[in-house]
Amino acid sequence: MRRKTVQIAAYAMASAITISTLSGCGTVDIPTATTAEASNEADSQEAQKETETSDETKKEEKSEDSIPEGNQLQGNWVYEVTESQSGGPGSHGGPGGQGGPGDSGNQGEGPGGSGAPGQMQGDGSSKEAHGDSNGAAPSEKPDMDGQGKPDGMKAPDSERGNAPGGMGGPGGQSASGEATATLLWGNGNETSSNVTMFPAELGGYKVTTLGNGAQNITSNNKNDDVYVLIPEGVTTISSRMIYDYNTTKGWSIPSTVTSIDSQAFLSCAGTFYGESDSAAETFAEGDSTRDFVSYTEDNSQEFTVKAGENGYIDPNGTYHLPSGMLDGKHKITFNIVADYQYKIKSLVVDGQEVADAAGQNEYDLQYTFTTDSSSIEVTFEEDPDDSRDPSEFSGTFDYDAPEIESAAVTEDIDLTDETLYEYASVNTGATAKYTNSMGVSTGEYYAANGKLYKMVYSSQETDEPEYYSKAEVINGVYEAEGLVYGKDYDEIRLYNYCENVDSGPAQGLVTLYCTYLYKEIDVDDVTESKIGNDSINTASVFVQEGGDLTLDNFVSVDNTSSKGPSEAGNFFGLGSAIHVDGGDNTTSTKNTFLFGAASLVLNQPNILGRVNSIYSLANGVLTINGGNIFSCCSGGHGPYASCGGQIYINTEGTNIVGEDGSINVDLDTLEATERPGDIATMQRGDDDKMEGVFEEHASEVTAIVTGDESGTALATDTGGGVIVANRVSTKTYGLRCAGVYSIGSNESWVYCYNSTLKSYLDAGLCSASGGYIFADNCDISGVMGLKTRGGSGSGQTEETGIHVSNSRVQVEYDDEEMQKVYDVASPEDWDDSILDKIKDLGATAIDMLNIFLDKANNPSFIEDSLNWWFKDKSKTPGYSGGNKFAVIYVENSSTPITIEASLLKNKNYEDYGDASKLSFDETPADNLIVSVEGAGAADITFTDENSSTKWDKTGAENETCELTGDFFIGAYSNNEGGTPDIGTGANSLKATFVNSEWEGTVLYGDDEKTGSATLIFDKDSSWKVTEDTVVDTIEAEDVNAITADKKVTITFTNSDSIKEGTYGNVTFVKA
Structure with a gap:
């Protein structure tokens, strides 16, 4: 001993x-x-x-x-x-x-x-x-x-x-x-x-x-x-x-x-x-x-x-x-x-x-x-009569690791290795969530320390720890299973975890006492992986520090469940089908290519993930070339990065990533290639379950589909990360499922090139807390086109905000598609008995696709959501809806947005803006380019948004980029809960126009104006005013470039360039 x-x-x-x-x-x-x-x-x-x-x-x-x-x-x-x-x-x-x-x-x-x-x-x-x-x-x-x-x-x-x-x-x-x-x-x-x-x-x-x-x-x-x-x-x-x-x-x-x-x-x-x-x-x-x-x-x-x-x-x-x-x-x-x-x-x-x-x-x-x-x-x-056990307050005990049975190991095993006898304690909530999450994670295929293994034995006890040292493991599995260390397995991972989880959808005492054994294999032996829903935290491929793996045509069908610390699926990828952990979750994220401590390359993969499909964290690097990715589960995302993880999709053979690791955002040197079309969808299968359907497509194109709520196509999370995606076609169907989600300025960067990005119930692109998003030559659509939320971006231009160039951004709601794939997608489908069920079971226990019900967090339903879009076409549908349909939506955020040579189109207005074509009790849609709500402070720069500039660099589309639509500044926000009233304060807008043409006006949501608008026009920009309006500050190098087809009045507070008076049909009045 x-x-x-x-x-x-x-x-x-x-x-x-x-x-x-x-x-x-x-x-x-x-x-x-x-x-x-x-x-x-x-x-x-x-x-x-x-x-x-x-x-x-x-x-x-x-x-x-x-x-x-x-x-x-x-x-x-x-x-x-x-x-x-x-x-x-x-x-x-x-x-x-x-x-x-x-x-x-x-x-x-x-x-x-x-x-x-x-x-x-x-x-x-x-x-x-x-x-x-x-x-x-x-x-x-x-x-x-x-x-x-x-x-x-x-x-x-x-x-x-x-x-x-x-x-x-x-x-x-x-x-x-x-x-x-x-x-x-x-x-x-x-x-x-x-x-x-x-x-x-x-x-x-x-x-x-x-x-x-x-x-x-x-x-x-x-x-x-x-x-x-x-x-x-x-x-x-x-x-x-x-x-x-x-x-x-x-x-x-x-x-x-x-x-x-x-x-x-x-x-x-x-x-x-x-x-x-x-x-x-x-x-x-x-x-x-x-x-x-x-x-x-x-x-x-x-x-x-x-x-x-x-x-x-x-x-x-x-x-x-x-x-x-x-x-x-x-x-x-x-x-x-x-x-x-x-x-x-x-x-x-x-x-x-x-x-x-x-x-x-x-x-x-x-x-x-x-x-x-x-x-x-x-x-x-x-209290001398204190009945609590004093032995729990102080003391020691001796742990005697057993001698390893000679028959349980091969002769070449070094039995003097002290790591075999070290005591494996129970990790609790006092251990970092990242550490606990990685400790309980495993994979059918496991790459680390320059080797590739296949898992041959997994034990995830929940009653009490099964083993306290690797020595105990070796003896125990030999006695129970006849497995010999050095012959039947080469690698041992032992992790004991017990925590009372008090937040998230899966609360209560969580215990996992894990023993994972692996046998070294050749990479040619890896072709597919199928993980059942009775498994826990089991990836098809799990790569950790020292792992360097390339897989061709790999197929993963992973229905594992996630069990561990709260938010571990989102923050650390617990339960992902493909999981890459670089082992370093503290080094600041950089927006240059990393030669990471853990690397995985997937060529033409087909991945079905339940919790998450593909995840990279802690400075791990994951490369994807072609293939298809699908997930339909609450919280089931597409490629996902956090804590400095990096993901590169179809960048090989392009000039997107330079030799020095820098990522190209130079519009003059970027090469526009054909964007993938509608090549994937979600549909209901014969077993009434949702399935991803993918057409054959070019090998340099990747298709990504997510269903249910909280499942974005490309996402970063806490600690940030880098995702570079070229020629991807994405669809997201659920609540809070943006096409792209980036959180945190100067730590999250998402770059999209030559891609089609579609969200059915959220924004095409969403920046939270200043997360950086760059999109060039992309077709972007959602119930909001671009969205910023949750605070400001404090970094420089290359570190924060949304930057869109040479792209089409449009807003629409595809009711027909949602009716096909959702169990509850219209007010007629809603049954109040659902509320009775979730009181006892919780929303996560209901296996139903429902646009009116929040399942990922506290079970919740907003009765007004039955009217959003269905009766009031100006508001976005679903539980997470209620805000205005707008191409650019700013919610409690001052994150900057830059638009260059791009088409901004409100298709919802084109379809539902004519009141004569609607029922008498329906409210028509607004033609909004911008909406600012929830104590937002929009800061938007429009460059080359004019009738002489075509958005599509490939030449396939001929539409031009002039701006047609209104800017809406919402009512004073009192943070009374729910979208869009999540902040406290007035809303504001600063719009800067460079060589751009705008036709529209500024609207306010207050009966008495509380918000503010600042409009700045350079010498090459113009504004055709459609209705009377009020602004706080207006500057124009050429006042005659502000025109109207009828007589209108602009009331303003401040201007260094415009004096009171009438110029054509436009009268300026100083407040």
Whole structure:
């Protein structure tokens, strides 16, 4: 036997005593292990003495030697601790590496990568923050197992495992040199209500930094009217701190926050509340979609939440409550946990004592915010009768790895390899989601370390861990299956995972104790893969670091299910049919070709994926030449990249990617080739299931089809990535299924060339939070042509926004096609009994294609959606609809859009704009080129949009590019929930015309105008005004180029080039 002592590291209690057990994961028995004896009375007395340590002693204990290493956990939050050096305030260091897939049943330690140095002021020195990195060496202090609770005993929320993790750069450095905490992520519980509060203190350490730039702290709070509260003491808000809080009403950000990364709030609406002249105000002023209101102006209330010694309350701190959340409708749960052998002495809430809490070791306070909200305070006292198990608070046990049976291995196996005997702990929510996602993933074919394998054995136990070391695996599978290491398999992957997932469609306790065995094979043996729906997280092809694989004519039919961390399918590709993981999810994404650590080339593939079809992440590189790709499942995307992954489609033999890896956006040198036509579709098969149907097509063309909701054709997600697509034909059928989706400026880049991109229920192209999209010689269509949403793009031109050239962009709704492929695609199909079913089962349990029902998130139905488009032709259809049909749609965004030599066409207006051809109760369509809603701030430049310029560089189409249609600026947005009212504030438009011709007017959605319009015309541009209008600013080098066929009036506020007066049929009046 090979013995390793496993330390039960204490953490996560207010007194710095820590807990290590994961609640709900079951009792773990250690085969052939000598476990620690139960603590005796002396042990209990010693633990009690620890909790009675004086404040001064505790400060001394938090010296450099006692700072906990790796990720820590308290309540709902995972955090890390860094030591500050003496000196003045220093700049925030860069994020360190995420924790590797090592031990995490409790606290783990191990070497890791370095964060970028944070420069210190005062003594002229610098400090470099060191953190555990992915792929780090295994811990020298192996972790204990995730011990379970005795029957009938509930573990405190704080009793969770802990994994090694990356340490971000030092946050706000204090002159005293005290250690501070960086909040890394929540367990999902923070999204359960319409108030999210970050804590001011964790484990006795002040929280100074929110996020490490590598993983979101929290994402996808789908409640209505959400408020997010940041406590006093936080100084730094990092990149990617929060994601997809679309329905947020307000953010309370105190003046202690002095640094806010430009990409901190990804796809997050809402007003900022704070102190005047603060970083929050400066940030809001730079984001034209976001209002700022001072605490004084709002009459915000101060609210304190604090705990005495020997326990904690979560969340905690001093907050400022915006007045809008004091309506009796905003709620949160405060979790109170006493240290071992302590109990709650008193709990006082807004001056009133809560008698039920006294005497409890743990208590959950359900709290509603009102105008009486002022404070919550809890104190603790000794409890010698505490029934919680003291062995869970401290101690050690010895793990003895077994000797490997000689018959279980071939003679050439090196039995002195220490990795065979290392303890494999249970990874929990304290481990990074990326690490857990990759750990539980597998593939029928697996490429890594320069080798290609076929999986010969897979075990995914859910009751308890089957093995704790590879040595146990070798003996176990030999005894059970007769498999011999070195003969029947060459590679072992062992990963134990247990987490209480509190958000997303699949919530609850998730356990997967995975053993995967592989046998090395030749690439010629790989032709096809069929994965049944009884498998979990099983790709047809899974490539990790060191993998370099090329497959010809590969066929994948992958119906695997996804099981693991929340959002893992979207953020990390869990459950994808083709999965490429480069192993580096922290290096910033660059928009140049990578010679990645993992590479896969697919020539003429045919891929059917259920969760996702094709995914590349963490600087993996995937190349596709030709072929067909299909997915029809909620969340089933086409080619998808995140965390720096890259995907290249049909770029070989072109000048799109240069020898230096740069991607060509030079319109003068790009070569226009024939765009693929309508070569693929989705239809209902004989078994009433949807299937992709693909025509034969050229080998240099790729067809992509997705059905159901949240399935874009080409997409990036958290951490960004690069997709370069040439000669693709795409169709997306579902809610929130844009043809192209790119999120995050300066980290997401999608380039489309010579392609046809069609969305039936969303936009052809969608940029979120400034994600970059470039399209040249493309045919783009959707119920919106181009869409920007969720914040601004802070990067330069080459880093942010939508850039369309030499393309056709049109809007339409194909009702006939949707009727063919959807179960419910018209009001007549809707049955209210569907609502009764989803109350108990949830929407994801209903196997039905339904344009009126949101299945991906909280089951939801909007009754007005039965009228959108069906009665009111001016509004887009479906659950995610309700906004105006427009070629360019801007929603709560200031992301720039540039249009050059392209045709913008509102086909919905052409088909349904004539009221005489509609029923008496139907509203006709508008002819909108631009619509700005949801507190949007459109910034659009039109170049060469004129009647002398043809859009199609190939010459196949003869249409010219003049602009014909109106610009619509929506009503003031109050963020009352739902599309399009997701922001707070007025809408605005800035349109710049360069050598362009526009015929139309500016319309407003208010009875009394609140929005604003700025129009700028160069000397070669003209405007034919169709109706009276009002603008704030207008500039024209030639006022005579502004004309009308009838007498019209333009009322304006500002102009340096136009004076009041009448010019032909146009009269200018200054407001």
